[in-house]
Amino acid sequence: MTVTTRFAPSPTGYLHVGGARTALYSWLLAKRHGGNFVLRIEDTDIERSTDDAKQAILDGMNWLGLNWDTGPVYQTDRFDRYRELIQKLLDEGLAYKCFMSSEELDEIREAQKERGEKPRYPGTWRDRTDHPEGEAFAIRFKNPQEGSVVFDDRIRGRIEFSNTELDDLVIQRSDGTPTYNFCVVVDDWDMGITHVVRGEDHINNTPRQINILKALGAPVPDYAHVSMILGDDGKKLSKRHGAVGVMQYRDDGFLPQALVNYLVRLGWSHGDQEIFSMEEMIELFSLDAIGLSASAFNTEKLIWLNQHYIKSLPASEVAHHAKWHFEQQGVSVDSGPSLESVISIQADRVKTLKELAQISAYFYQDFDDFDEKAAKKHLRPVAKEPLSVVKDKLMAITDWKPESIQAAINETAESLGVGMGKVGMPLRVAATGSGNSPSLDITLNLLPKDKIGERIDKALTFIANRENS
Template sequence: MTSVTRFAPSPTGYLHVGGARTALYSWLYAKSKGGEFVLRIEDTDIERSTQSAIDAILEGMAWLGLDWDKGPYYQTKRFDRYKELIQQLLDEGKAYKCFMSSEELDAIREKQMANGEKPRYPGTWRDRTDHPEGQPFVIRFKNPLSGSVTIKDHIRGDVVIANSELDDLIIQRSDGTPTYNFCVVVDDWDMGITHVIRGEDHLNNTPRQINILEALGAPVPEYAHVSMILGDDGKKLSKRHGAVSVMQYRDDGYLPQALLNYLVRLGWSHGDQEIFSKEEMIELFSLGAIGQSASAFNTEKLIWLNQHYIKSLPEAEVAEHAKWHFEQQNISLANGPALEEVIRIQADRVKTLKEMAEISRYFYEEYDAFDEKAAKKHLRGVAKEPLTLVQEKLANISDWNPESIQAAINGTAEELEVGMGKVGMPLRVAVTGSGNSPSLDITLNLLNKEQVVQRIDKALKYIANRENS
């Protein structure tokens, strides 16, 4: 039988880290088994569901490269199917109309809590037939009164819940719309879902859903409930921890490869291995290797992985993602070196792609002003002679390449009998506007000769103005 998994987010907000990890585990399981991965948008909460949230989920999945084989399906387009099955359960005596008002139910629950009991619906209308005319009602599922439900969980082992712990779940609201737990059951059945991989916060829904599946005569999928993700401080991951939206990580300059690698290790492991390509994840993934305990988010580890991927992925692959950051910072790539070349020489110097764009601006446009600290230290009167001579030597180069550029810098230091720093540092500040850059031979090589000569002119004017002020 083909393995079919699903990711079924509610479009009431962005795709968050916990959801992305669930999607990844579901995607990996399907891929590892040669199966299918279904994307389903659970939008039955019409008041809170938004198109912008749907777009954010789809954008996050696409950025992570978690492609789906079927979908996206939308629950709001399947209401006729849900109603048909709710009517079937009514006809078979497996569901019933409940006319209890919310005020009545609240009063009962308050009394139960005051008596130290678990608040629950007491089954008042379960067997009644004296239905009042024209009164609003909900439809409840007749949960079995005895016995128990065993969840065979791939992560937690067998979880046994007594039916006496469960009350009769509402499966249709008074406005006629079906509820989440019922829609999920029908969807999993109709879509042939064989493995439900989801967060542990759904564990209390599972016995209810299994009972409904059995009442419908539908097959029960296998389950795996993944533990929550904690923040760096050990508390449940939330907005206060900073970036919890997947796309916020893109905005902050992380590669999707780094985030995927980080997320897969938040609960799953394969020996001591830390670095996994997507292909390795698919090959090695198993539900049995997911731990039961909560995982703590470690931003430093994610940064380390991001640096690894920036340095180790092919420059063209990094460039595909880096382009967005240059655009965000209004840096036009039209007038400058190939972005792959810049990435090749800057990869060791940054933690994020956002930083990559920030420190590479001088390759594509003139800087507005020198870095104040660097200019104060290196663009002084003593730098005028080395800058003038190196400018002359660079201007006379006929074959502009790293070797000839380095020879001009070396020749200047030798001719003036000064250390390389007396030539290199003023030249670096003159050409890049700051005191930090890759080695000058490869940095200058990515600029053209005319740009370099003009920028040295700018530095010499700065020195002259400084001397005259």
């Protein structure tokens, strides 16, 4: 048997964190067993499905690195297949036409609620043959009225539903469109899905889907229902907890490796290990190691992981994702030092790629103003002489490398009889625009010598203007 899993989102919004974790678990299960991962877009809700949402799902999956083997398959392309099987069930007496209006059904359900009963369709048209001519009808599946549906959930254990709890499900609406629960069943059958990994909110759909599978003579896949993700406050994860859509994490400066590593640990574990490469996840993943309890999303933990990956991944890999953030801030990195070299000296100083782009712009473009606080403290009249002397020494360097730059700074401090900070801090503000940067020798080494001269001149002009104001 080839293990075949699927991720089947509805394109009614962004790819959210819970869906991304489900996709990851399904993907890992398929990869772990050398199987097939299907991406299926469940777009039968035509009114709410949008092209933008479809693209957001594809973008999110691609960014996370969850490549699919089959798909994307769109349910709206398969309506003929659904109708063919609905007609088969009608012909075999396993489905029937229901002429009850939605208003009539609403009245029945309200009356059931008032009597303290579970609202449900009462089977009015199940065995009737007096079909009115020309009136709209839905098609309902004849759910068995005796026995139980029992399945062994791979996470939650044995689950049983009495068929008396299940009413006759609509499988085709009165407008002729098939419904979610029927399309899912047909797709899982046709695509050879062996394992369905999805959220616990689908547990109540499972017995209905199993009964339809059996009516069609289709094999029943293994089911694994994962618990929900909660916010830090113990409530269901939502926008009030911060970013929920996967691409918002990209926009906020997180690496996909960090988010994937974080998501896999929201419910699954392998001992006390926290850091996993994708290869390790594939090798170690199993449904048996997924816990039953809901998981709480902890942004601080995600930030910690992001810092780890910014520092530990090859700079070229970080640069691939970081370039987008520079572009978003209007900074071109096509001229200037290699992005890899900037990352290598800035990685320890940032939590996100967005922050990396913000504090590294001076490597690629001139700044209009000096940081106000840093300039007030360090670009004072007393800094004029150190800046002038160090500029001369820096411009005289013929071999522009960190050792030569550091020597020029040291010689300036010695010749003026001042501490290193009296030279280094004004120079830092002049060269970078702020009072924070990696060590000056390696920072200046990544900038052209003439650019340093221009920026020192700018700082000296700033000091002169300050004196005269």
